[in-house]
Structures are given as C-alpha cells and as structure tokens.
C-alpha cells in the first residue's frame with residue numbers, strides 16, 4: 001500500500017510516523033522544496049520523498065493533504081489533473097471543513113474519493129521537528145463524508161486511521177466549523193489578543209513580563225501557534241468567527257456590568273458555572289501533550305540546583321516530563337516548574353522535595 005503525504009510538518013509528519021511501520025506500507029512525502037525533502041529523509045519520517053507531484057501520487061492508495069488551509073484547494077485541483085490510481089482516497093487535515101468539502105464536491109471526481117478530515121489534536125509547535133507518532137492518541141479524528149461517499153472508501157480510511165490511535169467520528173462540515181470555531185479558533189484569537197494587550201503595557205513598564213508567570217503562560221500557550229497556519233484558518237472560518245466574537249463581546253460586557261455594579265454574587269455565579277462545565281470536559285490525551293501535573297518550587301539562586309533536583313527525582317524513580325525556570329533573577333529566589341505525567345508522580349515529588357524547598361501546587 002502506498003500513502004502519500006503533502007506537507008510533512010507537524011500534522012503530516014505525525015501521520016507519516018503513525019503509518020511508517022505498518023507492514024507492507026510505503027510512505028512518500030512531498031515538498032516543493034528540495035531541502036525539506038532531504039530533511040524528511042534524514043529524519044526517517046518517510047520511506048521516500050520527492051519534489052515531483054506526479055511521482056509522489058503515482059499508484060498511491062491514500063493521499064493526505066497536510067498543507068496550510070489556503071493551499072488545500074490548489075493542491076486538490078492539481079492532483080485531479082494527474083493520473084491517479086483508480087479508487088484512490090484523498091483526504092486533508094485542514095482545521096476547517098466546509099470550504100474544502102464544497103470545493104471537492106464541485107470537482108465531480110470519478111473513481112477517486114475525497115473525504116475531508118481533521119485530527120482534533122495538535123500543538124502550538126509546528127514543523128517536522130515537532131512531529132510525533134503519539135500526537136493523535138486518544139484524540140478525536142473528524143471525518144466529513146457526505147451521502148455520495150461510498151461506505152467502502154470511508155471504511156478503508158477509518159481502518160487506516162486506526163494506526164493513529166485516534167477515535168474517528170463523522171461530523172457535517174458546517175457543524176464542524178461552527179463547533180471547532182468556538183472551541184479552538186476563538187480561543188486562539190483571545191489568547192493572541194490577551195498577550196498583545198499585555199505586550200503593549202509592557203512597553204511602558206517592563207515588570208509586566210517579569211511577573212507574567214504560570215497562569216498567564218498556561219492560558220496563552222496557544223498564542224505561540226504558527227502565524228501562517230492560523231492566518232489561513234481564521235480567514236477561512238471568518239463568517240463563524242465574526243459571530244462568535246460578537247457573542248464574546250457580550251460575555252465581556254456582562255463582566256463589565258458585574259464589575260461596575262460590584263456584583264459579587266454575579267461574579268461568583270459566573271465562576272461556578274465555568275467551574276462546573278470545565279469539570280465535565282474529559283482529559284483524553286495520553287500522548288506527548290498528555291495532561292500535566294505541575295508543581296512549583298522556590299529555588300535558591302545558585303548553579304547546579306536544577307541538576308540536583310533532577311538527580312534526586314531520578315534516584316527515587318520519579319519520572320519528570322518537563323522542567324521550566326519561570327523566574328530567575330540574581331540574588332532572588334527563582335521559581336521552577338516541574339511537570340509530571342501522573343498525579344502520583346507529582347505527589348511523590350512533593351513528598352520528596354518539600355523538606356528542602358518551598359513547594360506549591362496551583
């Protein structure tokens with residue numbers, strides 16, 4: 001079986017890694033750029049790679065389009081001009097689904113099937129360097145077949161996607177864009193706007209960045225996402241987003257009113273409602289962006305302290321997943337965030353370290 005991937009970055013590269021070791025499968029990567037072709041080969045993400053579209057798709061059983069949203073239609077159209085294997089299934093991973101579904105319908109493909117797709121997993125990182133075979137584990141993987149898509153083609157794609165360890169679900173493209181607009185695209189806008197608001201204050205007062213610790217970084221993580229990928233997603237889903245932003249303005253106006261009225265009960269109601277809803281959102285990722293259990297340590301300002309902490313945890317078989325110095329200034333104790341994959345590991349670390357350091361959990 002031959003699987004061809006256009007755009008071997010975070011998502012395309014992660015899919016390639018999921019499929020690469022399936023017995024009897026050849027994964028071919030495409031990039032218009034010779035250097036990118038060499039990188040994907042050097043990293044061993046694909047079996048073969050080429051700058052030639054026709055060579056990439058020759059005899060391919062599956063074609064994955066993993067390029068930015070604004071490039072999807074161009075790629076799909078160009079592919080359909082090439083000789084493709086009869087029964088070939090083309091899918092994409094774009095974060096919006098309505099426009100590409102509509103475009104594919106108008107192409108009136110014969111004996112070639114397009115099924116829109118969107119793995120609901122990713123990260124603020126991008127590029128082949130960030131790719132991982134664990135990226136999709138336990139995430140939802142949306143497919144958007146319509147009534148004209150042969151069930152056999154849907155089944156074949158679903159069977160292949162089992163190798164990602166994601167859970168495949170079917171969603172109508174418009175409904176997808178509405179929901180994903182609200183739970184992914186809107187939060188990205190809010191994160192960027194919030195960071196930029198603080199960035200502007202910071203120009204007048206450098207203490208903003210110094211004091212912007214854990215909470216601010218956590219809720220604005222996605223503001224570090226790739227500008228081009230997100231430019232395309234937001235413009236593509238503009239209609240939905242403009243309505244969502246209008247609703248967002250209403251939410252903020254409600255808060256303004258609560259504050260103007262010093263309405264403490266009303267503010268409590270807002271927090272209780274949010275707490276309750278958020279509790280019900282299941283943690284489902286087990287892969288590289290697994291839920292993290294963080295603890296914070298006040299650490300003295302002397303060299304070697306981080307190494308000593310890591311060694312101590314290692315000596316007690318406590319697996320650390322990440323270490324970050326959040327604040328470090330000369331003569332002042334710093335704050336270090338230690339992340340763990342399980343709450344047990346975090347608890348053991350607290351137990352071990354609290355006699356030597358001041359430990360907090362938010």
Ligand SMILES: NC(=O)C1=CN([C@@H]2O[C@H](COP(=O)(O)OP(=O)(O)OC[C@H]3O[C@@H](n4cnc5c(N)ncnc54)[C@H](O)[C@@H]3O)[C@@H](O)[C@H]2O)C=CC1
Pocket residue numbers: 006007008009010011012031032036066067068069071093094095096118119120121122123124125126127128226229233
């Ligand atoms: N970033 C994320 O967390 C997620 C992204 N997606 C979707 O996946 C697609 C790819 O996004 P990522 O993998 O995050 O981006 P990426 O930047 O890591 O990878 C994009 C790939 O496309 C190539 N590319 C960029 N512009 C191109 C062009 N004009 N012509 C040909 N190739 C080009 C790049 O070289 C790279 O290999 C996008 O459509 C995005 O909406 C879907 C789920 C999650």
Ligand SMILES: O=C(O)C(=O)Cc1ccc(O)cc1
Pocket residue numbers: 094095119120121122123124184222
């Ligand atoms: O990193 C995160 O939390 C994300 O929001 C990842 C993400 C980004 C884009 C998508 O289309 C789907 C998932």
